[in-house]
Amino acid sequence: MRIDVVSIFPEYLAPLELSLIGKARQDGLLELKVHDLRTFTTDKHRTVDDTPYGGGAGMVMKPEPWAQALESVAGAGAAEGASAASGDSASEGSRKPVLIVPSPAGERFNQALAYELAEEEQLVFACGRYEGIDERVIEWAEEHFTVRPVSLGDYVLNGGEVAVLAMVEAIGRLLPGVVGNPESLIEESHSDGLLEYPVFTKPSSWRERDVPAVLLSGNHGKIAQWRRHEQFRRTADRRPDLLAEFDAGSLSRADRNV
Numbered sequence: 001m002r003i004d005v006v007s008i009f010p011e012y013l014a015p016l017e018l019s020l021i022g023k024a025r026q027d028g029l030l031e032l033k034v035h036d037l038r039t040f041t042t043d044k045h046r047t048v049d050d051t052p053y054g055g056g057a058g059m060v061m062k063p064e065p066w067a068q069a070l071e072s073v074a075g076a077g078a079a080e081g082a083s084a085a086s087g088d089s090a091s092e093g094s095r096k097p098v099l100i101v102p103s104p105a106g107e108r109f110n111q112a113l114a115y116e117l118a119e120e121e122q123l124v125f126a127c128g129r130y131e132g133i134d135e136r137v138i139e140w141a142e143e144h145f146t147v148r149p150v151s152l153g154d155y156v157l158n159g160g161e162v163a164v165l166a167m168v169e170a171i172g173r174l175l176p177g178v179v180g181n182p183e184s185l186i187e188e189s190h191s192d193g194l195l196e197y198p199v200f201t202k203p204s205s206w207r208e209r210d211v212p213a214v215l216l217s218g219n220h221g222k223i224a225q226w227r228r229h230e231q232f233r234r235t236a237d238r239r240p241d242l243l244a245e246f247d248a249g250s251l252s253r254a255d256r257n258v
């Protein structure tokens, strides 16, 4: 996968050089490039914003630098794919790259969307700041991208960079070879529509609190049943909304007895 991030604060994305995502980049499992939007300005002040038509507080990001930046990265994934592809590169990159615009007015990011986006050949993230990006950029971008405004949640950030850090980690860790043990992806919160069960490690007794005895029993059937029950209990307690969405049809026979 190829990821491009456009921002006026490229240094904000430095954490993507660290840890799991940083190693994936070093191992060639993920190609990620960060671009400074100001590179695509033409005036001596490298202006990226201006006052809003219709009045109001704050500034709006100008359209032309964004169009120049997005044109510059569009298809880079296909180009990379084509150069890397030994076979029919015509089929490589035939899909438009996905332009993800972090926005409080976007669809909610969740694990299902992370899995969906992890299948893409190229993701481009446009980090808006100020009061946002001129809406005409979003409309124009539909010619070159599949455009998806995405929200991390119902709260206000100062820009899209923090959202991109979260989304790139959530998506990048799903790519083949990134997480050491792929099995660890199976039992995570939200991987099956429920919250994950509680975990414990040594010592078995700590500050007069004991690890649940079933986990020390060696009875793997009972342990699995206890863990599944804990998933349902936790989800009902903390995220009843998820239970409402949970596909009861996916319940196994064992689930029905927890």
Ligand SMILES: Nc1ccccc1-c1cnco1
Pocket (backbone or CB within 6 Å): 102, 103, 104, 128, 129, 150, 151, 152, 153, 154, 155, 156, 157, 158, 159, 160, 161, 163
């Ligand atoms: N508030 C914001 C401002 C700018 C870019 C993204 C956001 C955002 C994303 N998810 C929630 O908020």
